[in-house]
Amino acid sequence: VWTRSGGTLQLVVSMPAGTEVTPIRFTAKGVNRLVRVHPGRRTTLSFRVPAGGAWSLHFHSRKRGYVGDRAVSAVADKVTFERH
Numbered sequence: 001v002w003t004r005s006g007g008t009l010q011l012v013v014s015m016p017a018g019t020e021v022t023p024i025r026f027t028a029k030g031v032n033r034l035v036r037v038h039p040g041r042r043t044t045l046s047f048r049v050p051a052g053g054a055w056s057l058h059f060h061s062r063k064r065g066y067v068g069d070r071a072v073s074a075v076a077d078k079v080t081f082e083r084h
Contacts, residue, residue, distance in 0.1 A: 005083050006051035012078035015039045019065040024074055028057045037074050049081070 001009060015022050017040035026033045028047065037043050049055050065072045 001049050001055050001057075001081060002053060003049060003055070003081075003083065004051060007049050007081055007083040009047045009049050009057065010078075010080045010082070011045045011047075011076045012042050013037055013045065013074050013076045014042045015065055015074050016067055016072050018067045019072060020063070022061055022063050022065055022074060024059055024061045026057060026059050028055060031057070042077075 001007075013024070013035075015037045019039040021039065022037045024035050024037055026035065026045070026047070029050075031047060033045075035043060035045060047057060061074070065074075
């Protein structure tokens with residue numbers, strides 16, 4: 001995100017039904033948040049984005065998700081940014 005005024009980044013993440021609870025770590029300058037995403041449920045996350053230039057949010061999970069023998073991952077099916 002590149003913003004002069006700052007704002008809030010909102011993500012709605014989910015894992016497919018039939019998988020296990022998946023821990024995902026989100027990091028950015030001033031952010032280190034571990035979120036447990038439950039299968040078949042949507043989880044809404046909000047992150048304050050500082051003003052004054054580029055800001056990046058990174059995510060990582062050490063746990064792999066599977067439905068049967070098919071590898072799956074979390075999806076952010078809604079991403080919004082609201083300026084302040």
